[in-house]
Amino acid sequence: MPSAPDPVPRPLDHLAELAGAAGRGARPALVLRGASLNHNALRERVARLAGWLASVVPEQGARVATWAAKGELTCLMPLAAARAGLVHVPVNPLLKRAQVAHILADSGARLLAGTPSRLATLGAGDVPERCAVMEEDAALAAAAAAGQALGPSGADPQALAAILYTSGSTGRPKGVMLSHANMWLGAVSVAHYLGLAEDDVTLAVLPLSFDYGQNQLLSTWYAGGSVVPLDFLFPKDVAKACAAHGVTTLAAVPPLWVQLTEAGWPEEARAPLRRLTNSGGALTVELVRSLRGLFPEARLFPMYGLTEAFRSTFLDPALVDLHPTSMGKAIPFAEILVIGDNGEVSPDGAEGELVHCGPLVAQGYWHDPERTAERFRPAPAASRYGGIAVWSGDRVRREADGLLYFAGRRDAMIKSAGNRISPQEIEEAALASGFALEAAALGVPHARLGQAVHLVVRGDEGHAEALAKRLKADLPNFMQPQHIHWRAAMPLNPNGKIDRTALQAELTKEYGA
Numbered sequence: 001m002p003s004a005p006d007p008v009p010r011p012l013d014h015l016a017e018l019a020g021a022a023g024r025g026a027r028p029a030l031v032l033r034g035a036s037l038n039h040n041a042l043r044e045r046v047a048r049l050a051g052w053l054a055s056v057v058p059e060q061g062a063r064v065a066t067w068a069a070k071g072e073l074t075c076l077m078p079l080a081a082a083r084a085g086l087v088h089v090p091v092n093p094l095l096k097r098a099q100v101a102h103i104l105a106d107s108g109a110r111l112l113a114g115t116p117s118r119l120a121t122l123g124a125g126d127v128p129e130r131c132a133v134m135e136e137d138a139a140l141a142a143a144a145a146a147g148q149a150l151g152p153s154g155a156d157p158q159a160l161a162a163i164l165y166t167s168g169s170t171g172r173p174k175g176v177m178l179s180h181a182n183m184w185l186g187a188v189s190v191a192h193y194l195g196l197a198e199d200d201v202t203l204a205v206l207p208l209s210f211d212y213g214q215n216q217l218l219s220t221w222y223a224g225g226s227v228v229p230l231d232f233l234f235p236k237d238v239a240k241a242c243a244a245h246g247v248t249t250l251a252a253v254p255p256l257w258v259q260l261t262e263a264g265w266p267e268e269a270r271a272p273l274r275r276l277t278n279s280g281g282a283l284t285v286e287l288v289r290s291l292r293g294l295f296p297e298a299r300l301f302p303m304y305g306l307t308e309a310f311r312s313t314f315l316d317p318a319l320v321d322l323h324p325t326s327m328g329k330a331i332p333f334a335e336i337l338v339i340g341d342n343g344e345v346s347p348d349g350a351e352g353e354l355v356h357c358g359p360l361v362a363q364g365y366w367h368d369p370e371r372t373a374e375r376f377r378p379a380p381a382a383s384r385y386g387g388i389a390v391w392s393g394d395r396v397r398r399e400a401d402g403l404l405y406f407a408g409r410r411d412a413m414i415k416s417a418g419n420r421i422s423p424q425e426i427e428e429a430a431l432a433s434g435f436a437l438e439a440a441a442l443g444v445p446h447a448r449l450g451q452a453v454h455l456v457v458r459g460d461e462g463h464a465e466a467l468a469k470r471l472k473a474d475l476p477n478f479m480q481p482q483h484i485h486w487r488a489a490m491p492l493n494p495n496g497k498i499d500r501t502a503l504q505a506e507l508t509k510e511y512g513a
Contacts, residue, residue, distance in 0.1 A: 005192040005332045009157035009181035009359070013083035015221050016046040017152050027198060028226040030075055031245060039224070042076070044149070049076055049140075050083035051148035056111060056132070060085040063107045063163065066136075067091040067100060067114035070229035073136045074208050075217055077113075078162065082180060083153045088162045089175070090209040093118070094476045098429075101126035102172050103165050107366065113139040157181040163366050164211055166307045166420055173422070175366035176307045178211075185359055186211070186310045187218035189332040193314055194249070194275055194301065196223035201272075202249040203241055204229045205256070206418075211307050212279050216251055225249075235263035243269035253280035253418025254287060258448050261290040273298040275317075279305050280418030281450045282406055288324040302328065304406070308375060309356040309390040312336055313404055327396065327404040334358050335385055338398045345382050348400045351407050355380060357389040412500070414443035416451045419478045426455060426471075426479055433470040435463035438490050440498050441481070447513040454507050455481035458490050483511065 018024065018039075029042040037045060057064055064086050066077050074090065081088035089107045091100055091114075104112060105128055112119070112127065113134045127133055134142075155161075161183055163175040190196075202220040204227050206213030220227050228245045232238055238260060241247065250273060252260065257278060276291060276298050283291075283302050291300055299317035304327040306312065313336060315328030330336040337345055338352040346352035357379045364372035379389035395407040414421040423441035430439040436457035443451030457467070464486065471480060485507075491499040 005188045007185070007188075007333060007359075009184045011082065011153045011155040011157060012161050012180040012183050012218075013046065013050070013079045013153050013155070015184070015187065015218060016043045016079050016083075018222065018224065024198060024224045027224065028201075029221060030072070031226060031228040032072055037072075039221075042221075045072070045143075046076055046079045046083060047149035047151065048146060049080035049143040050150040052139075052143035052146040053080055053084040053086055053111075054150060055146065055148065056142075057084070057086055059110065061087060061160065062110045063087045063089050064111040065089040065091055065104060065107065065109040065113070067093060067095075067112060067118050068136045069093050069115060069231045070204065070208060071136065073113060073140055075227070075229060078183070078214060078217070082155065082161045083150050085153065085155065087160050090162070090164065090214065092165075092207055092209040092476070094207070094478060096474065096476050097121050097123070097126055098474055099173065099476065103175075104128055104131060106172075107163055107165075107175060155180055157184065160363065164209065164214075164307055172425060174368055174371060176211075177363040177366050178310075179363055181359055182310060182362055183214075183218060185333050186215055187222040189334070189360070190215055190219040190311065191223040192332055194219070194277065196220060196225055196249065198224035200225035200248045200274070201245055202227050202251075203238065203245065203247040204251075205232060205238060206251055206253070211310050212251065212305065215310070220249070235259040239263050239265050239269045242273065246272045248272055248274040249277070250275075251277040251279075254278065254283055255281075255417040255449050257283070257287055257291060261287070261294055265294060270295055271297075275299045275301060277301040277303060279303040279311070281415055282327075283324070285324045288320060292321065302326070303331075304328070304404075306356070306390065306392055306394075308362050308392075309334070310360045310362075312354065312356050312392075315403075319403070323403055325405060327406055329402055329404065334360050335383060336404065337380055337382060337389075338396055338404070339380050339391075343380065345380070346398070349397060351395050351397045354392045354394045354396045354404075355383075355389050356392060357383040357385045357387070359385075361388060361390050414441065414451050414453055416443065416446075416449045416453055417478055418450075421453065421479055426453065426475065426481065429471055429474045430455060430457055430467065432474075433467055435459055435467040435470065438498065440490065440500055440503055442500065442504050442507060444504075444507045445512040446482075452482040452511070453479065454483045454485065454511065456485045456487060456490070456503055456507075458487050461486040 025040040165173040204216040335357040340346040426441040427439040430436040438458040446452035493499040
């Protein structure tokens, strides 16, 4: 890698063209089940998929969605859609009908490609009238048979390239708008500070619908390395894949790291690992020690990020043993300010809001100017970048050595197993069932999950089994309440609203880790 990352953004699809760099073409780029694409083949498949997309959805800027497990389609679509002048909407494969229907309608998707079993769950009213639906194998076959292959695009790097849907603190999932520049510079930044190289092999275990998961592909390909996508059932499957493919780079979220440290790791699985990366929640001191003990030769990169600005900070692995709870410092192309309630930069050791400035800041929320105005606001006067910044709502402090530390979260988001969950979405599902008269969803500290989802409802407890069954049908697994608490009456605050603070204190005392 160069001594300093190149700050000049390019069209996102140009990542595929890096395959033509000297020595890269014949190297493995994507290792699929029963097949492998080298970088030259990757470039050709992206070109053909882009050509087919442009013929099926000729409207520039139209949205195309994928709803499938990790495979050729979900891995190539970020680059192919960008080359075709389209906007990719990757849908989390764990989501269910109601959430997918909302995303399709909200984004105005013109095409949905997915696995047959997932598509079969959608009803006639779940797909927008102008949205074509195709099974992923049929889409890939059509792309392979298509005569037109598109060359590199000349897209404006500031043009919209993807919409990633993430739950907000209220309401349904909102779409974060990412430009070519956002995603290109994110790949450059991560490849640089991780020190990725052409002989690296990344095991992609995280969902490709998340910015953290998608960057596994983009940063590795920027460096000329190889990606092995993996959908796994058991932690031991990850260890087996590491051994089978000589994996050098593994990214995960804290709950998964806990499971992985409890799995058996033969020497042939541990030996090739050069780096471990973590985001989606803070590592505990105990977990850092476990990882350092299990993988003593691998460099551990704790990181902090938010979809609205991709990634904000990382901790230098050389500092992990001395400062295991630190968020580290800003990544390349990010400026991180700690702003006090007075609007000024907070002094060392004082708490303030983390504000992210610079070219990694997203373009706002799709068709949601109100929520965009809340989170995307003018940068503080102290910013060297200026423009629009992301005001995270997270409280942090910066010490004299420049290291940042997390202090607390301002909003009511539930962060469980690396997923950001909207309490209101769970509450709406409970109320819509007809079995709950009032509902409050809360996150309770949990040793393995970070936070466990608890749902407090007012209603007839005789409907407990029916409510649980309905929620399992309507909500994805990661949103399922670990406990449902039935009450004859809900506690109220002086304003007559449900007293969430009282419920939080009560549940944390009884169930908190």
